[in-house]
Amino acid sequence: MSDHGIFISEETIEGDGDGPLADKTVAVKDNISTEGVRTTCGSEMLADYVPPYDATVVERLKDAGATIVGKANMDEFGMGSTTETSAFGPVENPAAEGRVPGGSSGGSAAAVAAGEADLALGSDTGGSVRNPAAFCGVVGIKPTYGLVSRYGLVAYANSLEQIGPLAPTVEGAAELLDVIAGEDPQDATTRDEGTDSDYAAAADGDVDGLDIGVPTNLVDGADEGVVEAFWSAMDDLEDRGATYHEVELPSVEHAVEAYYVIATSEASSNLARFDGVRYGHRADAEGNWNEEFAQTRKEGFGEEVKRRVLLGTYALSAGYHDKYYKKAQDARAWVKQDFDEALAEADVLASPTMPVPPFERGESLDDPLQMYLADANTVPVNLADLPAISVPAGETDGLPVGVQFVGSAFDEETIIRAGSALA
Numbered sequence: 001m002s003d004h005g006i007f008i009s010e011e012t013i014e015g016d017g018d019g020p021l022a023d024k025t026v027a028v029k030d031n032i033s034t035e036g037v038r039t040t041c042g043s044e045m046l047a048d049y050v051p052p053y054d055a056t057v058v059e060r061l062k063d064a065g066a067t068i069v070g071k072a073n074m075d076e077f078g079m080g081s082t083t084e085t086s087a088f089g090p091v092e093n094p095a096a097e098g099r100v101p102g103g104s105s106g107g108s109a110a111a112v113a114a115g116e117a118d119l120a121l122g123s124d125t126g127g128s129v130r131n132p133a134a135f136c137g138v139v140g141i142k143p144t145y146g147l148v149s150r151y152g153l154v155a156y157a158n159s160l161e162q163i164g165p166l167a168p169t170v171e172g173a174a175e176l177l178d179v180i181a182g183e184d185p186q187d188a189t190t191r192d193e194g195t196d197s198d199y200a201a202a203a204d205g206d207v208d209g210l211d212i213g214v215p216t217n218l219v220d221g222a223d224e225g226v227v228e229a230f231w232s233a234m235d236d237l238e239d240r241g242a243t244y245h246e247v248e249l250p251s252v253e254h255a256v257e258a259y260y261v262i263a264t265s266e267a268s269s270n271l272a273r274f275d276g277v278r279y280g281h282r283a284d285a286e287g288n289w290n291e292e293f294a295q296t297r298k299e300g301f302g303e304e305v306k307r308r309v310l311l312g313t314y315a316l317s318a319g320y321h322d323k324y325y326k327k328a329q330d331a332r333a334w335v336k337q338d339f340d341e342a343l344a345e346a347d348v349l350a351s352p353t354m355p356v357p358p359f360e361r362g363e364s365l366d367d368p369l370q371m372y373l374a375d376a377n378t379v380p381v382n383l384a385d386l387p388a389i390s391v392p393a394g395e396t397d398g399l400p401v402g403v404q405f406v407g408s409a410f411d412e413e414t415i416i417r418a419g420s421a422l423a
């Protein structure tokens with residue numbers, strides 16, 4: 001294990017030739033498949049799993065000439081906001097001693113913040129690229145659903161997640177997005193968008209005339225120091241020719257509840273494949289099939305994963321399905337509609353990425369609900385399938401603060417442009 005607990009494996013994977021990333025090193029989150037290199041998802045269940053194929057994004061990195069320098073540590077199966085639930089130990093925040101790096105792509109963000117890699121890939125189901133970017137003082141992009149192939153990404157909640165880039169600068173993250181974006185016949189949810197993109201060119205810092213909507217209910221509840229840093233970033237943008245005004249997003253009050261029902265329901269179904277027969281760990285148990293299956297999962301999964309599988313199984317069970325899962329889907333439709341309306345009145349929406357500064361280590365392990373509530377500003381974007389970027393925007397008491405810009409579907413350029421005026 002490297003410094004700060006950043007990498008789970010440090011095997012180098014060389015790229016081919018001299019493409020656009022020929023001089024770049026990249027850390028890849030350990031839920032993204034790498035042929036011949038262990039891919040653990042931060043779990044005991046997959047501690048010895050070696051994929052027989054590359055994820056599409058890994059193929060694209062290799063074709064672009066990048067050198068992959070390691071598989072980055074993460075919350076087990078992407079479930080968390082602190083990178084403390086990995087079976088391989090926690091990751092430290094290189095930008096804030098004694099604090100968590102955020103999660104679940106904490107290893108990816110820390111790799112970039114500590115200079116262990118030029119760029120990194122994470123995955124974002126409910127904030128897992130943007131949250132660690134904000135906590136570690138780096139840039140992270142959650143692409144529009146369908147812009148980046150999920151082929152080879154181990155699924156947590158597949159209707160919500162996208163692979164996304166992290167980098168010290170907006171331009172770096174945009175360059176990496178240029179390489180990984182675009183339709184993939186292996187992932188039928190990808191769209192014919194982004195294949196010939198030039199997102200890096202959009203990182204020109206030109207926000208003259210940009211109309212920014214601020215959903216105040218995503219600002220007012222945040223920590224005082226975070227709110228101050230946020231408004232000071234808005235003032236910077238105003239000085240550069242942008243304008244901002246308030247917009248309404250009433251549905252986001254229900255987003256955390258809806259997200260945790262949908263995400264855990266999908267997780268309970270996706271993680272059923274870890275049965276000790278087809279993948280990973282198998283308990284050395286005596287007994288019938290059910291007993292072996294139960295023992296395998298009891299040993300292979302950590303506490304947080306078990307909690308989510310149980311929650312999701314309950315939400316999907318006969319008699320409760322309409323009460324929880326269907327209601328959550330209705331809330332998701334409402335969130336989408338709210339964003340569409342707000343984005344009809346503004347070019348981008350802005351809010352703090354996280355309502356709080358990085359948690360102290362250990363703080364949220366005993367209080368998962370508190371941790372879930374801190375996802376209030378990131379999960380609505382996944383429910384709405386939209387693109388968002390988190391960029392560093394100053395500090396509160398020496399701790400990094402991130403500002404998030406949300407754009408219309410497949411309009412990555414505008415959020416990149418807005419972000420590049422700040423970082």
Ligand code: GLN
Pocket residue numbers: 078079080081103104123124125126127128129156263375
């Ligand atoms: N914190 C959220 C969760 O635990 C987001 C995780 C993610 O985006 N993978 O589900």
